[in-house]
Amino acid sequence: SWYRPHLEKSLELIQRAAIGSAVQIIDVGGGEATLVDDLLANGYRNISVLDISQTAIDVSRQRLGKAADNVAWLVGDITQIALPQQFYDVWHDRAVFHFLTRPEQRVAYVRQVMAAMKPGGTVIVATFGPEGPETCSGLDIVRYDSEALHDQFGARFRLVESGVEVHQTPFGTTQQFLYCYCKMDAEST
Numbered sequence: 001s002w003y004r005p006h007l008e009k010s011l012e013l014i015q016r017a018a019i020g021s022a023v024q025i026i027d028v029g030g031g032e033a034t035l036v037d038d039l040l041a042n043g044y045r046n047i048s049v050l051d052i053s054q055t056a057i058d059v060s061r062q063r064l065g066k067a068a069d070n071v072a073w074l075v076g077d078i079t080q081i082a083l084p085q086q087f088y089d090v091w092h093d094r095a096v097f098h099f100l101t102r103p104e105q106r107v108a109y110v111r112q113v114m115a116a117m118k119p120g121g122t123v124i125v126a127t128f129g130p131e132g133p134e135t136c137s138g139l140d141i142v143r144y145d146s147e148a149l150h151d152q153f154g155a156r157f158r159l160v161e162s163g164v165e166v167h168q169t170p171f172g173t174t175q176q177f178l179y180c181y182c183k184m185d186a187e188s189t
């Protein structure tokens, strides 16, 4: 329904993980967010943006104009879409994982991460935090603290850092986000 103008925290964490312009980055649930614009502006050239909504992808493509040709656009449900195997160096998801209210959806998501990521890759996931809203766009969500979120991913993911960010909405309310920054172990599945 609305988007934060720039995802500064996400950009900062991705830049920390993605050294060199050749790294493969996927933004899961990128929607209409301007993160892809900021990644392009920072020189990244191997960016995939995935969203279940064709409309959201179209908005971003149109906004970017010719620069959109430098991005791989993927439309589908992250729990089901076929992704390349051991391909991505950096996985970013802000405000998608918390929509997965059924355990089997979360298991499917984590399987996707494990299969699509290169060994040793970085996984950055942001959900609503313990004091965040209980719904998003009228949909139920699951709130996490860092331990609970890390537990969903398991031992192959080493939690390097976590933190909360309080986001001011256009409606004068706040939303607490929890960011987890994990490194995957270096052995392939």
Ligand SMILES: C[S@@+](CC[C@H](N)C(=O)[O-])C[C@H]1O[C@@H](n2cnc3c(N)ncnc32)[C@H](O)[C@@H]1O
Residues within 6 Å of the ligand: 003, 004, 007, 028, 029, 030, 031, 032, 033, 050, 051, 052, 053, 056, 076, 077, 078, 079, 093, 094, 095, 096, 099, 136
């Ligand atoms: C709240 S928005 C967040 C957008 C952006 N990541 C941000 O932080 O501003 C959630 C996005 O995830 C997408 N989404 C929701 N469920 C999804 C799923 N199962 N697979 C892929 N995308 C999904 C929605 O279409 C929407 O664009």
